Amino acid sequence: DAGVTQSPTHLIKTRGQQVTLRCSPKSGHDTVSWYQQALGQGPQFIFQYYEEEERQRGNFPDRFSGHQFPNYSSELNVNALLLGDSALYLCASSLGRGAKNIQYFGAGTRLSVL
């Protein structure tokens, strides 16, 4: 039973570029949440996708967008990259979108913006 998988594991971009990160949820899960984790900080909620729609959003600008596909996998897109976007991006899946549902995290994508 595959857990949450994310790709790529590492990425280096320059300011102004765009990036797409991918996530496949744990088998049987239908909800995907994305988090940004800066070094030494806790994960910060970006948004959550359920039934192919964005259901909740954290305090992130519109440069951050996403998508969920019919197979529940998800993408996170970040446009016009800034140096401050350098972080570990974590995808978490759950069964259902309630905050009581346990989040299963992937290994993350480490994004470096130069």
Add this chain to the structure above:
Amino acid sequence: GQQVMQIPQYQHVQEGEDFTTYCNSSTTLSNIQWYKQRPGGHPVFLIQLVKSGEVKKQKRLTFQFGEAKKNSSLHITATQTTDVGTYFCAGPIQGAQKLVFGQGTRLTINP
């Protein structure tokens, strides 16, 4: 906005000593979750507490949820080197369906 605060930010102990991290919310939480993140790893779910005053144990780990459901603690008895990592608490924003994580307590252990 709602905040979840953890103290201490860092804790260094000798192997065999006990360790406690505290989590405080500015508002009442419907539940609280604890996660552990090993160095270079990702957060892994440890436990969820739902009831006021609830206490749960996992081997050497004891988790408590405060009576007012605004604070929680994680206590590790007789730490081992495998306990190294950052421990996060997380609670849902009231009325919403997203988790707010504390900034974590990083535990290092001197063998």
